[in-house]
Amino acid sequence: MHKLMTLANAAALILLSASAYAADTSDSPARKQWHQSIQAGYQTLATEANRFHTTAHDYCKSPGPDARAVAEQAWIDAFLAWQKVRFVDFGPIENNNLAWQFQFWPDPKNLIARKAAFLLESTEPVSPEVIARSGVAVQGFPMAEYLLYDEPLNASEDALPAPKTCDLLSAVAKHIATNSKQLSNQWQSFRKHYLTTNPYRDTTIRSAMTALEILEQRRLAQPMGMRGNDKRSAYAADAWRSGTSLMTTEATLQGLGQHFLPGLTLLLKNSNRPELAQRIERQFDEVLENFPGLHSPMVTLLSESDAFSRLQNFYVDVSQLTTLVNDQAAVELGVVRGFNSSDGD
Template sequence: MTSFHRFGCSALLALGLAGTAQAETPRAAWHAQIAHGYSQLATATAQFESTATDYCQTPSPASLLQLKEQWLAAFSAWQAVRFVGFGPIEENTRAWKFQFWPDPKNLTASKVDYWLNSDKAISAEAIAKDSVAVQGFPAAEYLLYDERITATDKALPAERSCALLSAISSNLDSNADSLSADWAALEERYLSVADYDNGTLQSAMQSLELMADWRLAGPIGARGNGKPNPYVADAWRSGQSLNTLHASLKGLSDYFVPGLNLLLAENDSAALAEQFNQQLNKTLAHFDQLPADIAPLMATEEGQKSLKALLDDLNATKAMLTGPVSAALSVVRGFNSSDGD
């Protein structure tokens, strides 16, 4: 895995302790950490938009590489806050506007192809009014990586491809800015409604379930019909499916764990917090020895074993949060974040 996505366990623990020390309550820690994550997303999408504009004005192989790197940085920033499934992200299908997934019918490709083959004027405003399948990171990934584009006369920096990429990146930046602002505006309510403890915990649980059951087990054939299918993974076109999974898990460690540690300490369960941290860090450590993508590992028996070992630890992390941690905190499933009940 590239050094860009590596994050040592000691650094993760230090960040968790720093977040814990700076906040007085679990929800204050959660709100502050998630706010930081959303701010990072807004910054990264702004840089992606700027890089796309620069590339289309003065294209070169080096600037295309820089554009791909900035796409990955922005997409990883989204992955880090993807566990937040309540609050402003629920409004107006915002999550799908960042990442339309799963996409079993390949609607992303269909919508991008439609715009490239159309004579309609391309703008961020027009894209924002169209399907979520053409608005987010996967649509940009399709333009940057898919051979249906890159091996044809539509390859960047073709005029309409550049216009569409610029519109998508601008739309992503606008959505990230508004999401960050709306999360900040939620602060008073979030801190005053006790049931947001449940909502935040459930959101993290659901995120781990999604990671284990769908984002990893699905592609490697450990669920469903048992047949591996790397094309159902995140970021399969760019070959970054494990990097994005790592970014999501790291996001939980950065933005969720500090508040969880506080809440468990309040409930006389500091030892359980330490156990969960150890299990999470054990899972994160797998990525130090893994490549960026699932697909090459599926080609060898040794690679398959390494993916199975990762899945085992990811399942163990999920089981600890949904089991003993949930029990210690009396988590009630079924939280409705729209009304705080």
């Protein structure tokens, strides 16, 4: 009897191991695709961030309208490259609050402006060490946006190319470039652990789910007055100073479509749900078809009736996409919804 029990247990273990192995191998193509694609996104970020640092330095060295325009475009290109990989909220990006260093947002207390004023008024020279110890509100794309685009600052004696403001812009751009290169290198080193650790399948899916929820609830519904105090406010959106709030939204959706959707499609096809994969692909296409009609500053989209109507239609399309991914695909793949960071304030 004991031998029979032992044989039964052994058989059960073999079956369990075979099942686990099958699950692992079925998930591997998706994880390989995700890692490779995110690596490409991080490398693009590193390249664009380095170009922003170079153009900011060149502008401050030889100021002029053309050099300023080049630096501003380089900031936009690097910022949009960040938006495309912004959904990745695990792995190396968790080290040293890197995500917050790239983009301190939301900023309801206007801490970025206050930090900039403090640094510009201080007698201490701006240096990499000062940037490193000044906190995440100073270290990323929103601070550079403030220096380049803030109207009150640009009407003051501290407007670029004032020497200290230029020093701050160059130092922040260098910090972004350094972090971008580090992130790309660390993600490459993370490859083996990512590919051999099965829970990263669900972690990757949850990161996209959270990104869609934040996009729907925080980046769209809140400025539109559909969340909180029911008042429309462009200041609740990210990148409002540069008027690129909807460009960043488009970039986030493009990034999800490029870096996340192909892996999700593989998993759904392996789960015998190719029709759901096709519906999600079509919905991504439909959402992105709203552009470039929405390439306007958020203040314009909120204040003009026709523009706001287009924004509402876009919001509905994003909501439908979120439902397909977060409620249908996630359930089909057995992904349990985790804590949604967009629910808190």
